[in-house]
Amino acid sequence: MVSHLITLRSSVQQSGESVDVAAIIDAAIDPGVPGGRHLIELARSALGTDPGPAAVHALASTLGLAAALTAVEAASAFSMVNRVMMATGQPSTAPKIARATPDLRILDAERFNHTTVIPRQPSAKRLVGRLRKRMGGR
Amino acid sequence: MLGEVTGDGVFDFSASPFAIPVDIPVLFHRTWMDLATTGVAWTGAQRVDVARVARAARLGDGGDAGDLPEPAADIAARVAAAPSSISKSEAERAIDSIGEPAYVELVGVVACLVAIDTYTSLVGEGRAPFPQPQPGSGETRLSSDTVALKRRGGWVATAGPRGPHHALSAVPGAQAMVSRLLDRLYIDRGDIGSLGPVRGLSRPQLEFVILTVSHGNECFY
Numbered sequence: 001m002v003s004h005l006i007t008l009r010s011s012v013q014q015s016g017e018s019v020d021v022a023a024i025i026d027a028a029i030d031p032g033v034p035g036g037r038h039l040i041e042l043a044r045s046a047l048g049t050d051p052g053p054a055a056v057h058a059l060a061s062t063l064g065l066a067a068a069l070t071a072v073e074a075a076s077a078f079s080m081v082n083r084v085m086m087a088t089g090q091p092s093t094a095p096k097i098a099r100a101t102p103d104l105r106i107l108d109a110e111r112f113n114h115t116t117v118i119p120r121q122p123s124a125k126r127l128v129g130r131l132r133k134r135m136g137g138r
Numbered sequence: 139m140l141g142e143v144t145g146d147g148v149f150d151f152s153a154s155p156f157a158i159p160v161d162i163p164v165l166f167h168r169t170w171m172d173l174a175t176t177g178v179a180w181t182g183a184q185r186v187d188v189a190r191v192a193r194a195a196r197l198g199d200g201g202d203a204g205d206l207p208e209p210a211a212d213i214a215a216r217v218a219a220a221p222s223s224i225s226k227s228e229a230e231r232a233i234d235s236i237g238e239p240a241y242v243e244l245v246g247v248v249a250c251l252v253a254i255d256t257y258t259s260l261v262g263e264g265r266a267p268f269p270q271p272q273p274g275s276g277e278t279r280l281s282s283d284t285v286a287l288k289r290r291g292g293w294v295a296t297a298g299p300r301g302p303h304h305a306l307s308a309v310p311g312a313q314a315m316v317s318r319l320l321d322r323l324y325i326d327r328g329d330i331g332s333l334g335p336v337r338g339l340s341r342p343q344l345e346f347v348i349l350t351v352s353h354g355n356e357c358f359y
Contacts, residue, residue, distance in 0.1 A: 001349060001352045001353060001357060001358055001359070002358060002359060003359060004345050004348045004349050004352060005349065007333070007341070007345050008341075008342055008345040008346070008349065010333060011333040011340070011341035011342050011345060012342050014333050014341075015333075015340055015341070015342060017340070017342050019342055019346070021349065023346075024346070024349055024350050024353050025353070031346055033340065033342050033343045033346055034340075034343065035343065036343070036346060039339075039343055039346050039347050039350070040346060040347075040350050042260070042347065043346070043347045043348075043350030043351045043354070044350060044354065045260065046256050046260055046351055047351060047354040047355070049196050049197050049198065050197070050259060051256070051259045051260050052259070052260075052262055053155070053156075053260065053261055053262030055260070056156065056260055056261060056262075057155075060156070063338065063339070063343075064338060065156060065157060066337060066338035067337075067338035067339050067343070068156075069156060069157075069158070069159065069261075069337075069338075070336060070337040070338050070339045070344065071339065071343075071344075071347045072257060072260045072261060073257070073322075073323040073324070073337075074323065074324055074339075074344055074347045074348055074351075075256060075260065075347055075348075075351050076253045076254070076256040076257040076260070076323055077253060077319060077320055077323035077324040078324070078347075078348045078351040078352055078355075078357075079252050079253055079256045079351060079355070080249040080250060080252055080253035080256075080316065080319060080320070081249070081302045081316075081320060081324075081357075082221060082351065082352055082355040082357035083217050083218070083221045083245065083248060083249040083252060083355075084245060084246070084249045084302055084305050084306060084316055085302060085305060085357055085359040086217075086221040086222060086224060086355070086356075086357055086359075087213075087217045087221060087224055087229065087245040087248075087249075088229075088242070088245060088292050088293055088294045088305045088306070089226055089229060089292045089293030089294075090291075090292045090300050090301065090302075090305055090359050091290070091291030091292055091300055091359075092358065092359055107353055109353060109356075109358065112222065112356045112357065112358040113358040114222075114225060114226070114358070115226075115291075115292070115293075115358065115359070116291040116292070118291050
């Protein structure tokens with residue numbers, strides 16, 4: 001979630017759209033993006049064990065078939081990616097978590113973190129220092 | 139409904155009410171055949187057993203584990219049906235029991251199975267029949283044959299930085315299966331920095347789908 005909350009915020013800043021991530025957990029809230037409620041319904045349908053095409057039909061009638069199939073693709077891709085990331089305990093960095101924390105709190109998602117938190121990204125200065133050391137330089 | 143396992147018609151969407159892009163059945167067929175081909179730790183037949191156990195777990199059935207070791211069947215079921223329930227200590231126990239390459243390869247098989255099952259079910263085509271185990275020796279090379287693997291904060295060693303395109307990189311074949319699906323079904327990794335529209339959806343719309351799925355799966359990353 002952390003990476004995609006950051007991507008969502010960056011893309012919203014670029015597009016000028018206004019979104020409310022609370023819509024993911026509260027059906028009464030307007031997500032803010034066109035077709036948002038149908039997008040969320042399709043994604044929720046993908047989480048079930050035997051999803052049918054109803055959510056795809058509904059989304060296609062709102063946003064068109066191409067958009068609906070892209071949503072199907074994304075939901076399928078992240079059903080896969082989520083499992084890869086969780087089963088291998090992929091870590092997040094503290095700065096990224098900090099950027100996503102307001103949205104993580106809205107979604108009550110801080111409790112999902114079972115993995116290692118890497119304190120910070122290596123700075124360019126430290127990377128250059130390591131490289132010099134490895135090359136035997138000063 | 140989806141057709142026979144063998145031949146080019148495995149993923150035949152021609153009767154679908156949705157105009158499925160023509161590259162999707164080709165991609166799924168290739169993944170299906172890869173899934174059934176011997177890897178570094180599991181035979182093709184065992185990989186199909188992994189997929190069978192994974193699908194059964196998602197459907198709440200007890201699948202036939204074939205000749206899979208019990209810890210492998212257990213972890214395949216967990217990755218498929220309850221991925222958020224896997225703790226570091228449980229992953230380590232499974233790795234101690236079956237070996238890290240076997241664990242990584244198994245995760246790749248289960249994850250790809252779930253991606254394809256999710257897609258075909260969402261478009262109303264049900265689930266594809268399992269592929270027949272493919273002949274041939276398959277993949278015999280580990281990343282550690284050519285590059286130094288390193289733990290980068292995750293539970294398994296990788297050949298590159300954290301993220302979905304390297305998480306399974308200790309077993310190149312498993313990583314390739316996942317990355318090929320991800321490049322097509324999400325965004326090609328070369329275009330990942332672009333925040334523009336993606337095949338009919340704005341980036342915020344696309345990210346809402348991903349966030350809802352990730353929230354439902356309780357995936358923090």
